[in-house]
Amino acid sequence: MSRFRKFTQSKSFLLIVLTLIILAIVFIVEPGAYNRGNAAQLMATLSYTGVMLCGIAMLLMSGGFDFSTSAQASVAMLIFAELVRRFPSVPFPIFMLCALVFGVISGSINAFFADGLGLMPFICTIGMSSVWSGLAALYTRGSTIPIRNATFNSIAAQYVFGTPIPWTFVFALVLVLIYSGVVKYTRFGRSILMSGGNPTAARLAGLNPRKIQAMLFINNGVLAAVAGLIWASQQKMGSPTGFSTAGADMTCLTASILGGVSFMGGAGALGGAFLGIILIQVLAYSLQVMGLPNWVITLINGSLLVIAISIDTFNVRRRMKKLGLKTASMGGPRMGMPGMR
Amino acid sequence: MDNFTRISTFKKAIRSKAFPLLILFVIMIVLFTALAPLNDANFLTTRTFISILRDLSVPGFLAIGAGCLMVSGGIDLSQATVAAMTGVTIAVSVGWWNLPWYAAVIIALLIALCIGLVNAILVNELNMMPFIATMAMSTVTRAVMMLIATDQTGQMQGSINYNNPTLTLIGNYEIGGFLPATIIAMIIAFIFYGLLLSKTKFGRSVYLIGGNPMAARLAGINSKKTSYILFMNCSLMGGLAGLIYTSRVKQGSLSAMATDQFTGLTAAILGGISFGGGSGGMGGAFIGLLVIKTFNKGMTIIGASSYVTNVLSGALLLAALSFDYYSQRRQRKRIGA
Numbered sequence: 192m193s194r195f196r197k198f199t200q201s202k203s204f205l206l207i208v209l210t211l212i213i214l215a216i217v218f219i220v221e222p223g224a225y226n227r228g229n230a231a232q233l234m235a236t237l238s239y240t241g242v243m244l245c246g247i248a249m250l251l252m253s254g255g256f257d258f259s260t261s262a263q264a265s266v267a268m269l270i271f272a273e274l275v276r277r278f279p280s281v282p283f284p285i286f287m288l289c290a291l292v293f294g295v296i297s298g299s300i301n302a303f304f305a306d307g308l309g310l311m312p313f314i315c316t317i318g319m320s321s322v323w324s325g326l327a328a329l330y331t332r333g334s335t336i337p338i339r340n341a342t343f344n345s346i347a348a349q350y351v352f353g354t355p356i357p358w359t360f361v362f363a364l365v366l367v368l369i370y371s372g373v374v375k376y377t378r379f380g381r382s383i384l385m386s387g388g389n390p391t392a393a394r395l396a397g398l399n400p401r402k403i404q405a406m407l408f409i410n411n412g413v414l415a416a417v418a419g420l421i422w423a424s425q426q427k428m429g430s431p432t433g434f435s436t437a438g439a440d441m442t443c444l445t446a447s448i449l450g451g452v453s454f455m456g457g458a459g460a461l462g463g464a465f466l467g468i469i470l471i472q473v474l475a476y477s478l479q480v481m482g483l484p485n486w487v488i489t490l491i492n493g494s495l496l497v498i499a500i501s502i503d504t505f506n507v508r509r510r511m512k513k514l515g516l517k518t519a520s521m522g523g524p525r526m527g528m529p530g531m532r
Numbered sequence: 533m534d535n536f537t538r539i540s541t542f543k544k545a546i547r548s549k550a551f552p553l554l555i556l557f558v559i560m561i562v563l564f565t566a567l568a569p570l571n572d573a574n575f576l577t578t579r580t581f582i583s584i585l586r587d588l589s590v591p592g593f594l595a596i597g598a599g600c601l602m603v604s605g606g607i608d609l610s611q612a613t614v615a616a617m618t619g620v621t622i623a624v625s626v627g628w629w630n631l632p633w634y635a636a637v638i639i640a641l642l643i644a645l646c647i648g649l650v651n652a653i654l655v656n657e658l659n660m661m662p663f664i665a666t667m668a669m670s671t672v673t674r675a676v677m678m679l680i681a682t683d684q685t686g687q688m689q690g691s692i693n694y695n696n697p698t699l700t701l702i703g704n705y706e707i708g709g710f711l712p713a714t715i716i717a718m719i720i721a722f723i724f725y726g727l728l729l730s731k732t733k734f735g736r737s738v739y740l741i742g743g744n745p746m747a748a749r750l751a752g753i754n755s756k757k758t759s760y761i762l763f764m765n766c767s768l769m770g771g772l773a774g775l776i777y778t779s780r781v782k783q784g785s786l787s788a789m790a791t792d793q794f795t796g797l798t799a800a801i802l803g804g805i806s807f808g809g810g811s812g813g814m815g816g817a818f819i820g821l822l823v824i825k826t827f828n829k830g831m832t833i834i835g836a837s838s839y840v841t842n843v844l845s846g847a848l849l850l851a852a853l854s855f856d857y858y859s860q861r862r863q864r865k866r867i868g869a
Contacts, residue, residue, distance in 0.1 A: 497672070
């Protein structure tokens with residue numbers, strides 16, 4: 192099969208075509224929407240969700256998930272905002288480092304529960320999400336912390352040579368490329384996919400699936416903190432609810448599955464996931480620009496997740512059938528949760 | 533056999549998972565009673581306990597539905613959204629469309645059953661993981677709720693008021709002027725479902741499906757049918773909780789019961805219904821819920837902010853999970869697996 196034909200049959204191609212179709216519809220219905228402001232706003236959203244996506248997609252490949260990603264991002268940026276407010280004379284990169292250290296700590300806590308104790312990642316991260324967002328609300332009493340550091344605030348407002356593309360978007364893109372390279376071309380990346388797809392086989396091959404997943408949990412915490420900092424720079428404040436109301440982690444989950452990162456672990460590429468998130472954000476923006484009511488947007492978001500997962504489950508079953516494996520243990524009335532070992 | 537019968541009921545009670553919870557319950561009562569005077573309040577009164585039970589009756593129904601489902605190894609995260617949906621449907625039917633109250637209640641509960649049916653179809657027919665299928669359904673339900681709550685001018689209302697004395701009475705009627713009827717309803721429901729699980733053939737099959745699905749299939753149990761029943765029952769219980777809640781606050785709210793999303797789940801795990809199914813019962817779930825709500829009430833009485841309670845409820849879920857993990861491991865060790 193030629194390279195071109197292979198590409199036209201891939202999921203990525205489908206995602207690109209869908210995105211272009213949506214853009215075309217918007218162009219017909221609401222041509223005025225094609226302006227610099229909208230493009231810049233879309234790019235701004237893509238830059239922090241793109242960073243977050245890298246962490247979540249990598250974790251999904253290893254068969255885990257982190258529902259506390261948004262909460263971690265919120266706490267990280269609140270730590271940064273509060274430190275900058277308290278000590279305005281200290282150079283702010285030190286505080287950015289503090290936020291990243293928080294990411295390492297929170298990621299380690301998740302790793303402890305999910306991989307140390309062997310609890311289901313899905314449930315224990317829900318508990319952690321409630322702890323972090325509760326702490327954030329407790330400290331701020333529900334209000335936001337403004338950031339008055341001009342240098343920090345201008346980070347997200349730096350555009351590439353006058354285009355509406357911010358440097359933060361380029362940063363996200365580079366991260367996606369790096370992580371995708373790690374998955375595709377390194378031994379570690381291969382071992383992530385293997386331990387996600389078949390933990391028993393991975394263990395027999397001398398890998399340590401729990402250790403690999405623990406590393407990815409910490410990685411996810413750090414990337415969540417980075418995403419939080421990008422958001423803080425864009426909004427010039429730290430907010431306890433900014434991420435959770437946007438549901439950024441669920442968006443990343445949907446995007447990953449749309450892009451071919453399997454929910455059962457062990458498959459997928461980051462490039463597809465990134466195209467998935469572009470599709471979702473373009474869709475969300477288009478719906479808003481076209482003035483559709485809020486419930487339609489929520490409905491489409493929910494259905495998109497259902498559809499993406501149905502396709503994923505179908506693909507996994509087909510693959511298993513081809514290999515002659517039983518599929519009874521996959522889903523069904525049982526939990527069949529990935530990460531249960 | 534002789535050895536079996538010799539273990540007295542007393543010993544059995546001490547060994548059960550609910551026993552540490554009872555101790556925890558007593559400790560909390562002592563602690564809150566001692567701390568309450570610091571906030572110029574009194575903890576150890578009849579009023580406190582009636583109010584705890586009253587707080588308990590709404591999440592009680594959630595815990596019953598979630599608990600039964602979890603015994604069979606399933607899980608439903610859309611339950612609290614279903615409850616909010618029921619409240620909004622009732623408020624809109626009565627407040628905007630002027631339907632009689634019983635019609636509103638029937639429509640709302642039918643919608644709840646339908647959501648449960650869709651959950652069951654997604655899980656059983658499309659083989660999706662219950663966790664994520666119900667999470668997505670929760671979003672879809674929220675969208676429908678937003679649509680229903682949109683008035684003629686196209687504005688979405690966060691909360692819809694209604695004025696119907698009969699409907700208001702459902703959640704607020706007090707027997708003898710002090711004992712809320714919902715408490716009695718909740719206790720009856722707990723006993724009914726407790727007996728259903730422990731004494732009937734259906735209940736036994738639920739445990740078998742949760743404990744060993746393969747053995748259940750070989751024993752000729754129709755696990756698909758059971759799963760359908762339990763998912764629909766779970767949503768129906770969510771609907772009942774929503775009905776009581778909406779009747780109490782005299783309005784339907786889009787954000788109703790958002791804080792109770794994981795209360796039923798936490799209570800069930802605390803009470804010994806473990807993840808992956810096959811163990812625990814309604815009694816344990818009730819005591820688990822009692823501990824959670826006593827804790828919340830006590831925190832309010834000694835004057836802690838609601839934010840602290842939020843943090844600690846997450847910590848409680850994690851603690852319950854870890855506890856569940858350790859006791860499961862101990863059990864596995866004992867039987868040598």
